[in-house]
Amino acid sequence: MSAPSLVWFKRDLRIDDHRPLVEAARLGPVLPLYVVEPDYWQLPDSSQRQQAFVADSLIELDRQLGRLGQGLIVQVGDATEVLASLHRRHGFRAIFCHEETGNDWTFVRDRAVRGWCRDAGVDLHEYPQFGVKRGLRERDGWSRHWEAFMAESALEPPTRLVPVVECELPDNPFADSPAFGTTPCPSRQPGGIGAGESVLESFLAGRGRAYRGGISSPLSAEVAGSRLSPYIAWGNLSLRRIVQRTRAARSDARAANDTRLASSLNAFDQRLHWHCHFIQKLEQRPVIEFHNVHRGFDGMREDDFDQDQFQAWATGQTGYPLVDACMRFLIHHGWLNFRMRAMLMSFAAYHLWLHWREPALHLARLFTDYEPGIHFNQCQMQSGTTGINTPRIYNPVKQAQDQDPEGRFVRRWVPELARVPDSHIFEPWRLGQSEREQFGATAYPEPVVDYQQAAREAKARLGEYRKQPGFREQARAVHQALGSRRGSTRRKTPSVKADPRQGRLI
Numbered sequence: 236m237s238a239p240s241l242v243w244f245k246r247d248l249r250i251d252d253h254r255p256l257v258e259a260a261r262l263g264p265v266l267p268l269y270v271v272e273p274d275y276w277q278l279p280d281s282s283q284r285q286q287a288f289v290a291d292s293l294i295e296l297d298r299q300l301g302r303l304g305q306g307l308i309v310q311v312g313d314a315t316e317v318l319a320s321l322h323r324r325h326g327f328r329a330i331f332c333h334e335e336t337g338n339d340w341t342f343v344r345d346r347a348v349r350g351w352c353r354d355a356g357v358d359l360h361e362y363p364q365f366g367v368k369r370g371l372r373e374r375d376g377w378s379r380h381w382e383a384f385m386a387e388s389a390l391e392p393p394t395r396l397v398p399v400v401e402c403e404l405p406d407n408p409f410a411d412s413p414a415f416g417t418t419p420c421p422s423r424q425p426g427g428i429g430a431g432e433s434v435l436e437s438f439l440a441g442r443g444r445a446y447r448g449g450i451s452s453p454l455s456a457e458v459a460g461s462r463l464s465p466y467i468a469w470g471n472l473s474l475r476r477i478v479q480r481t482r483a484a485r486s487d488a489r490a491a492n493d494t495r496l497a498s499s500l501n502a503f504d505q506r507l508h509w510h511c512h513f514i515q516k517l518e519q520r521p522v523i524e525f526h527n528v529h530r531g532f533d534g535m536r537e538d539d540f541d542q543d544q545f546q547a548w549a550t551g552q553t554g555y556p557l558v559d560a561c562m563r564f565l566i567h568h569g570w571l572n573f574r575m576r577a578m579l580m581s582f583a584a585y586h587l588w589l590h591w592r593e594p595a596l597h598l599a600r601l602f603t604d605y606e607p608g609i610h611f612n613q614c615q616m617q618s619g620t621t622g623i624n625t626p627r628i629y630n631p632v633k634q635a636q637d638q639d640p641e642g643r644f645v646r647r648w649v650p651e652l653a654r655v656p657d658s659h660i661f662e663p664w665r666l667g668q669s670e671r672e673q674f675g676a677t678a679y680p681e682p683v684v685d686y687q688q689a690a691r692e693a694k695a696r697l698g699e700y701r702k703q704p705g706f707r708e709q710a711r712a713v714h715q716a717l718g719s720r721r722g723s724t725r726r727k728t729p730s731v732k733a734d735p736r737q738g739r740l741i
């Protein structure tokens with residue numbers, strides 16, 4: 236038998252449209268490998284809920300690979316050491332894997348693996364798994380690149396793998412590698428290719444009809460949103476396959492005059508583009524994980540971190556009903572819709588004036604769908620530190636009135652307020668002591684800050700930083716390197732030229 240090739244699975248836990256697997260299988264026998272990396276799982280952006288999702292995914296990946304002829308090898312340890320030990324045993328000639336745009340730790344690990352390959356004389360073949368382009372410096376032409384990638388035919392899995400080793404998936408692959416975040420997640424989405432397939436199927440077949448108009452409220456978004464994020468983040472589904480199936484379903488909907496579904500799928504398609512748009516930013520500037528996108532904001536919040544306020548926010552005890560309901564919902568489900576994620580982050584950054592880094596890590600641990608490229612960019616956007624997006628300060632009372640007008644979501648997730656009447660449900664601090672007792676709301680905390688005053692102060696502080704000399708020039712440079720080119724023909728004045736003192740209150 237010829238020497239095998241090794242396929243290293245990372246955040247691409249599927250066999251469909253998997254170029255490394257296809258290319259390796261063309262050459263002969265394949266060793267499919269997943270490495271449980273204890274040091275990764277000790278990072279402050281990792282958590283048990285993500286691990287559990289991955290564990291589900293590995294079971295199905297192993298089953299599908301096993302059906303082809305060679306099951307999944309799971310090893311625990313440092314990736315280079317695991318590869319070196321497998322190399323001694325099996326003498327593979329090449330490693331095939333997808334490029335990963337992860338956090339700094341995975342960038343460093345991948346560099347070490349490249350070094351090991353060079354030293355060991357092993358060829359390393361890395362392929363993009365979605366529309367992110369490695370080595371790019373500026374964003375001109377990027378959208379065309381994305382479209383071209385998505386238009387290429389998705390790859391069918393190999394029909395057969397030559398058996399190389401017998402292996403059995405451990406009952407709990409993560410038994411010796413506990414994760415950093417341990418907050419339980421009773422309603423986590425199950426991981427795996429099959430679960431992802433059925434979520435996609437139900438969305439395209441009709442659930443997606445409610446997408447437009449349905450994804451802003453936490454009441455409707457749970458069903459109206461695609462809910463595909465963890466399946467995309469851990470690669471149970473190929474993004475290209477999702478884009479192609481979405482476009483086919485949109486054509487069918489148009490042909491059937493189902494305009495509601497067609498326009499919803501259009502809006503959804505755009506989000507799939509955003510997925511890569513944001514990850515591309517981290518690919519180009521990995522430091523975004525740690526530093527402000529626009530360095531002119533350095534020093535703005537660094538010295539003001541109030542641990543008690545952070546704890547109140549992190550546990551859903553701020554005294555702002557919708558903020559607390561969203562945090563508690565997220566803790567329970569491992570997922571939250573976009574608008575409410577943005578509101579949570581905006582509340583931490585503006586009302587509590589917390590530097591984005593700790594809140595971002597907290598949210599990362601709570602998201603089953605944690606995707607570093609989207610996450611750190613969004614956290615910075617909602618904190619006003621990109622310099623190229625108009626700052627949005629979400630008003631937690633108005634958002635509640637708009638997105639949960641009858642207080643159903645709040646009453647469900649903040650049961651201390653279950654009996655409070657509509658008139659006070661979003662502003663329970665206006666109740667007198669006797670009314671609080673009458674409605675059983677005494678256990679609910681007083682607001683951590685005065686939200687109106689805090690928002691005014693935040694806007695003023697942000698404005699001061701945006702007025703500094705050189706701010707606009709740096710914002711232009713950020714836009715040139717990372718900013719979206721879509722819509723720039725529609726928008727006469729790019730946001731970098733917006734009045735530097737203005738922040739939008741919404």
Ligand SMILES: Cc1cc2nc3c(=O)[nH]c(=O)nc-3n(C[C@H](O)[C@H](O)[C@H](O)COP(=O)(O)OP(=O)(O)OC[C@H]3O[C@@H](n4cnc5c(N)ncnc54)[C@H](O)[C@@H]3O)c2cc1C
Pocket residue numbers: 450460461462463464465467468503506507509510511513571572573574576577580602604605606607609610613614617
């Ligand atoms: C502070 C903050 C942090 C976030 N962190 C993450 C994260 O770690 N992982 C993550 O997948 N999404 C993140 N998002 C983006 C977005 O909230 C989620 O992708 C979305 O809520 C997932 O639900 P869905 O799959 O039903 O979304 P849908 O609306 O159905 O979108 C489909 C897919 O498009 C992509 N997408 C959707 N919205 C965005 C967006 N605004 N930017 C980039 N890609 C998008 C996702 O891959 C998503 O699964 C974050 C948003 C904010 C405001």
